[in-house]
Amino acid sequence: NAGVTQTPKFQVLKTGQSMTLQCAQDMNHEYMSWYRQDPGMGLRLIHYSVGAGITDQGEVPNGYNVSRSTTEDFPLRLLSAAPSQTSVYFCASSYSDSLAYEQYFGPGTRLTVT
């Protein structure tokens, strides 16, 4: 199993550009989440999905969209990049019946917005 994979590993965007961060998992997990990690702030939940076709907002959803057309894939879209979205983004999945439990994280995407 590859686990949770994320692409790209690094990305630089100009303000106003859009892009999609890819996330895929091969563990047949129902629950998937996107977090951003900023220095001194821990991880903050952006959006999550409890199964294909179902998504919901987390703590910091503004400026981001998600969709879940398959169990395996959970892309995160930045609609119009802003410098405040400079961060490291992590995708996670979980097989349990709760978002909280036993999450498996991808290696992250480091995004810089200039």
Added chain:
Amino acid sequence: GENVEQHPSTLSVQEGDSAVIKCTYSDSASNYFPWYKQELGKGPQLIIDIRSNVGEKKDQRIAVTLNKTAKHFSLHITETQPEDSAVYFCAASNSNYQLIWGAGTKLIIKP
């Protein structure tokens, strides 16, 4: 809303000594408390967790204690080794069964 505070932000210990990281939380409904380890350039990895009906849990050199009355929980690492160097995060579940994360502790093991 729920808040999780983690201390210290940096901890430097001699190899072989013990390390303790402490977290406090604000939501009395929290019932799940995991600890994650993040190595450089990687995503966080679950190393141990505890639920509210248990006061202590141990896994080899790692232990977690929970004091629900005081709303704090701690990670204890004994006989520290160079591979223990990493950033450690605590978290607590909120009423929506999502995790609220601490800010992280950078643990440095000195040879």
